[in-house]
Amino acid sequence: MDLGLADKTVILSGGSKGLGRAIAHEFAQEGAQVFVIARGRDALEATVESIRAAGGTAIGHRADMFDAAQIDDAVRACIKAFAAPDIMVSNLDVPDALPNSAFDIRFDDTTDQDFVRTHEQMVMSVIHFIRAVVPGMKAKRWGRLLTVGSYAMKEPHAPPLQLLLSNTERGAVVGLFKTLSFELGPYNITANIIGTGAFDTDLATGYFKLYGVTKTEYEEQLRASPCGVPRLGRPEELAALAVFLSSEPAAFVNGELVTITGGAYQGTF
Amino acid sequence: MDMGLRGKSALISGGSKGIGRAISIALAAEGAHVTVASRGREAIDETVDLIRAAGGKATGVAADMTEEAGVAAAVTEATRAFSPPLIAVSNVDAPDARRGAAFRCGLEDATNEEIFEAFDGMVMSVVRLTRAVLPAMKERQWGRLVNIGSKSMKQPHAPPTQKVLSNIGRLGVVGLMKTLSYEYGRYNITANIIATGQIATDLAGDAYKARGVTFAEQEEKMRAQGVGACRFGKPEEMAAVAVFLCSERASFISGVTLGVHGGMQKMLL
Numbered sequence: 001m002d003l004g005l006a007d008k009t010v011i012l013s014g015g016s017k018g019l020g021r022a023i024a025h026e027f028a029q030e031g032a033q034v035f036v037i038a039r040g041r042d043a044l045e046a047t048v049e050s051i052r053a054a055g056g057t058a059i060g061h062r063a064d065m066f067d068a069a070q071i072d073d074a075v076r077a078c079i080k081a082f083a084a085p086d087i088m089v090s091n092l093d094v095p096d097a098l099p100n101s102a103f104d105i106r107f108d109d110t111t112d113q114d115f116v117r118t119h120e121q122m123v124m125s126v127i128h129f130i131r132a133v134v135p136g137m138k139a140k141r142w143g144r145l146l147t148v149g150s151y152a153m154k155e156p157h158a159p160p161l162q163l164l165l166s167n168t169e170r171g172a173v174v175g176l177f178k179t180l181s182f183e184l185g186p187y188n189i190t191a192n193i194i195g196t197g198a199f200d201t202d203l204a205t206g207y208f209k210l211y212g213v214t215k216t217e218y219e220e221q222l223r224a225s226p227c228g229v230p231r232l233g234r235p236e237e238l239a240a241l242a243v244f245l246s247s248e249p250a251a252f253v254n255g256e257l258v259t260i261t262g263g264a265y266q267g268t269f
Numbered sequence: 270m271d272m273g274l275r276g277k278s279a280l281i282s283g284g285s286k287g288i289g290r291a292i293s294i295a296l297a298a299e300g301a302h303v304t305v306a307s308r309g310r311e312a313i314d315e316t317v318d319l320i321r322a323a324g325g326k327a328t329g330v331a332a333d334m335t336e337e338a339g340v341a342a343a344v345t346e347a348t349r350a351f352s353p354p355l356i357a358v359s360n361v362d363a364p365d366a367r368r369g370a371a372f373r374c375g376l377e378d379a380t381n382e383e384i385f386e387a388f389d390g391m392v393m394s395v396v397r398l399t400r401a402v403l404p405a406m407k408e409r410q411w412g413r414l415v416n417i418g419s420k421s422m423k424q425p426h427a428p429p430t431q432k433v434l435s436n437i438g439r440l441g442v443v444g445l446m447k448t449l450s451y452e453y454g455r456y457n458i459t460a461n462i463i464a465t466g467q468i469a470t471d472l473a474g475d476a477y478k479a480r481g482v483t484f485a486e487q488e489e490k491m492r493a494q495g496v497g498a499c500r501f502g503k504p505e506e507m508a509a510v511a512v513f514l515c516s517e518r519a520s521f522i523s524g525v526t527l528g529v530h531g532g533m534q535k536m537l538l
Contacts, residue, residue, distance in 0.1 A: 001270055001272055001295075001298075001299060001509065001512060001513070003270055026270075029270075030270060154538055174537065174538075175537070178535075178537055181497060181532035182495075182496045182497055182532060182535070183495075185496065185497035185498045185499060185531060185532040185533070186492070186495060186497075186498070186499050188498070190532065191532070197521070226451075226452075226455070227451045227452075227454065228450065228451055228454035228455075228523060228524070229454035229455070229457070229459075229520070229521060229523060230454065230455050233521040234521070236518075237518065237519070237520060237521040237522075238521075240270065240513075240516075240518035240519065241513075241518075241519070241522065243270065244270070244513045244518075247509075249505070249506065249509030249510075250506075250509060250510065250513075251498075251506060251531075252466070252498060252502040252503070252506040252507075252529050252530070252531045253506075253510060253527070253528075253529055254497055254498060254530070254531050254532030255497065255528070255530075255532040255534070256527060256528050257538060258522070258525060258527055259522075259524075259525055260521050260522050260525075261521070261523075261524075262454060262521045262522075262523055263450040263451055263454045263459070263460075263523035263524040265524065266447075266451075266524075267538075268443060268444075268447060268526075269422075269423060269443075269526055269538050
């Protein structure tokens with residue numbers, strides 16, 4: 001299928017590892033020019049080099065996407081190097097630990113400041129990113145806003161690993177994207193979310209550790225389960241969905257939260 | 270993007286007109302071998318001719334896909350012409366549509382027999398089709414079940430166009446597809462629903478005409494409201510989503526009800 005992405009400019013945060021890296025590759029394969037943002041130099045350079053080696057067009061840019069000034073710098077650099085972004089993919093890791101590195105968070109353990117900090121990192125950073133890219137999209141009357149979220153947006157993390165802070169802020173991102181889908185639809189800009197399930201990435205392996213299992217043990221549990229696709233998702237599979245949702249043929253898919261969990265997510269909707 | 274559909278046998282019920290025709294054409298364009306099953310011979314022949322003229326492979330069978338015999342005939346024809354279907358798209362019109370476009374139905378307007386009949390047409394038709402295609406999918410360890418549903422799955426038809434028959438039947442299909450996604454994931458068979466929004470088909474045109482409204486007038490209303498894309502979707506936009514869900518690349522997407530409404534459906538999840 002021709003996805004109509006040749007020469008489109010993609011700006012992608014968290015694009016040097018795991019799911020983000022797979023997304024960067026997939027866009028480049030469709031002929032888009034990819035502006036990859038990440039914090040760490042080595043992974044960023046490796047990703048950009050492998051895209052170029054495969055014949056794609058990519059530029060790497062180091063920035064901390066929790067910092068508004070650095071977001072603005074990144075978007076300006078993208079405009080200078082390529083063009084105003086047609087497609088924005090926001091892929092942030094979840095800063096879901098209390099300062100003492102507790103992950104299983106109970107309400108009584110938190111301060112208001114914990115919520116404010118998480119809100120700034122998970123919601124305000126995305127708002128800032130969107131503010132920086134939407135004017136260009138409106139001018140072109142074409143745009144795609146995509147965030148790589150979590151199926152926890154539909155089924156929040158419960159004990160024994162209750163991620164209270166991100167449970168709260170994930171919901172806010174859903175409300176934000178849904179509202180943007182209303183408001184920006186007339187400009188042929190779509191806003192969608194991917195509700196990510198369990199994927200075979202280093203980050204996920206870290207999560208399994210929090211649950212007290214190794215990746216191998218988790219995969220064995222999946223195989224023993226009678227429910228859904230009995231394996232971890234592959235980053236390329238998520239990348240295919242991200243690129244499809246950003247494509248020209250997906251112009252009428254807007255305001256959706258699409259889960260990709262291999263059927264593991266059990267909510268009706 | 271290579272969808273990995275070359276040579277796959279695909280059975281499309283209601284595949285000769287509107288959304289179904291667009292799906293038949295789009296799957297054939299990806300190299301699938303398409304069996305178009307619907308009631309009217311003329312539209313079937315037109316669709317098959319269109320596909321063949323574009324260099325695709327297709328066959329047609331005149332069958333009522335809400336009936337056991339129709340399903341059997343369609344699967345037999347697909348198997349004869351190509352091979353047992355590994356892709357089955359269930360796309361039967363809502364029973365209300367068969368009773369006239371302007372049909373409005375509350376509980377007291379419908380007899381128990383009519384409700385049974387609607388259940389048979391909407392839910393049992395999908396059950397029968399699924400039973401007929403599952404053995405080959407299980408054997409080949411690959412399958413795609415896609416139901417062309419409705420946005421009314423998330424927001425049942427309310428007055429003035431209340432449709433108690435399809436309001437009941439649609440949710441039955443959701444429960445069915447969800448359960449299939451649990452049970453057959455281990456065979457690499459996915460089950461998903463496309464919740465159709467307002468798409469510019471002849472069927473939709475008739476429904477608006479019966480209410481004395483043209484597409485252009487309705488789009489005028491959409492623009493005045495300013496929510497989402499403010500236009501009707503094109504059948505090809507539905508077809509692109511269907512093709513993606515049927516693709517090799519979408520192996521980890523299952524148990525999803527994906528809305529295709531241009532952001533004009535306001536329900537959050």
